[in-house]
Amino acid sequence: MTHPPLAIDVLDRFGDRRGDDEWLAAAWEQAQIVACDPDNERIAADDDGLHYYDAGTAPEGQRVYLGGEHPPVFAVLTDLPDGLPGRWIRPDWDRRDLAIAVEAIAVAHWHATYRFHPTTGEPLRSRQAGWELAADSGRPVFPRTDPAVIVLIDDGADKVLLAQHRRYSGAPKTGPAAVRSKRYACIAGFVEPGESAEAAVHREVGEEIGIKIDRLEYVSSQPWPYPRSLMLAYRATADPAQQLVLQEEEISDARWFTRDEVRQMWVDTEDITPSAVRISIARFLIEGWLSET
Secondary structure, eight states, X not given: OOSOTTOOOOSOOOGXXXXXXXXXXXXXXXXXXXXXXXXXXXXXXXXXXXXXXXXXXXXSSEEEEEEOSSSOEEEEEOOOTTSEEGGGOOTTSOHHHHHHHHHHHHHHHHHHHOOBOTTTOOBOEEEGGGTEEEOSSSOOBOOOOEEEEEEEEEOSSSEEEEEEEGGGOSSOOSTHHHHXXXXXXXXXXXXXXXXXXXXXXXXXXXXHHOOOOSEEEEEEEEEETTTTEEEEEEEEEOOTTSOOOOOXXXXXXXXXXXXXHHHHHHTTTGGGSOHHHHTXXXXXXXXXXXXXX
């Protein structure tokens, strides 16, 4: 795979259509419509892909124009007690379904989070086909994306350094929870204000495992709509002789792993691995390293 699984550009968003109410009304009548429940983090779908409605069968709710012309695609933000959990979208879905799901989930999270103006406290109302929120006063509120960095660190030879976050450690359980409790992953964290992405990688590595990296190369990016991140992926090299100093409140353990160990942890457990892990950019980085000779 040359690109992360969610780095998909198959739906033209036609931003200039968002303010054209006449066009939007006509587009709705011929649209494919996906229902999304931001409060319960669910989407109308099953293991095979999205469930699409038409204008006559779509549930009531806030409409968001996602893009496309033939056909136009809309999301409706509504209650879905029996919908598919948003983190269960699958890597084997049609690429168009994946792209639409990621966009719908991300914009739904934004609508659920921003209900009052952050400056005036007034209730917000939707406009521009769901891509702006406005109150009676104050500036419009636009969708927010939080940049986050993630890095896979190798030793320049045949091992990588992975860490286990405290929220996933503890006594093993059964099924997927047991797999997750034993899985180690890449170092990751959010970019802070006034900080470059590269500086954030160095800072996060230093804070979480207490070492310095010698080489840093950008790999790729992908959206991660849980709730609204853009993951910026990097590869780095570090001297394995450095002592690891763990950030106790964040990291329960970290160590160097061979390819066989990583394969057993990330690939051999495929059948019981949650789909969110399989579409993560961490998995993309690890599979790339495993494929190297």
